[in-house]
Amino acid sequence: MNYMTMRKDTIRIVLVDDHPVVIQGLKTALEEEPNFTIVSTFSSGLALLSFLESNPVDVMLLDIILPDGNGVDFCLEIKRLYPDIVVLILSNHAERSFIVQAVQNGASGYLLKNTSLLELTTCIHEAIDGQVTFSDEVKKIMVRPAESNIQGIPQLTKREKEILKLLADxxxxxxIADELHISPLTIITHRRNLMHKFDVKNVAELIMAATRNNYL
Structure with missing residues (x-):
């Protein structure tokens, strides 16, 4: 990429975060860059969408947790309406699932809020150049094997499979205890063991995880 050519142009940036301190810090830092202009800041996604109807924007730094919705979902809507806007997610959330979903929804990159100013500006330029870009911490997350790949498919006993199917019903x-003629406490123990094996917090997540692993 020819950064010298890029720096002759003004890059119009919008900041979206519900924390005023974060907004002010980003605004102050990025305005030091000679070709960056902060055209507006927002604390909600709906106000942002309204602004975009009549104002041109080149780059958007978008948080995930907003008072009126999820930034990853807003990203999908923004890219549908304004495909030329470069959307970079800037968040404290380091979960792989958020990162993958953001890119699937059209984000040009994902950065954690502990990123340095140099790294942030570099990622902005890379995204404008058409690259999908990540901060260094996010790169480390993405190259680690997924937890499911490490653990493999959970191995279930015959009784656990039986109880799993009845829970899914x-x-x-x-x-279930009445149907299988065993103690309700035994069923509760099996259910707890199943949730542990699939690393989930409730029965709804258990059923989804079991379905993904072809147990249901």
Missing amino acids: GKTSAA
Whole structure:
């Protein structure tokens, strides 16, 4: 990329974050860059969408957690309406699932808020140049094997498979215990073990995880 050519042009940037301190810090830092202009700042996604209807923007730094929605979802809508806007997610959330979903929704990059100013400006230029760009911390997250790949598919006993199918049918622990002629406490123990094996927090997540692994 020819950065010298890029720096002759003004890059119009919008900042979207519900923390005023973050907004002010980003604004102050980025305005030091000679070709960056902060055209506006927002604390909500809906106000942003309204602004975009009549104001040109080149780059957007978008947080995930907003008072009126999810930044990853807003990214999808923004790219649908304004495909030429470069959207970079800037967040404290370091979960792989957020990163993958953001890119799938059209984001040109994902950065954590602990990124340096140099890294941030470099990523902005890379994104404008058409690259999908990540801060160094995000790169480390993406090259690590996914937890599911490390653990592999959970191995279930015959009884666990049986209980899993009955849970998927919407039956309660008491109903399953009655059907299988065993103690409700035994069912609760099996259910707890199943959630541990699939690394989930509730039965709804258990059923989704079991479906992904072809147990249901």
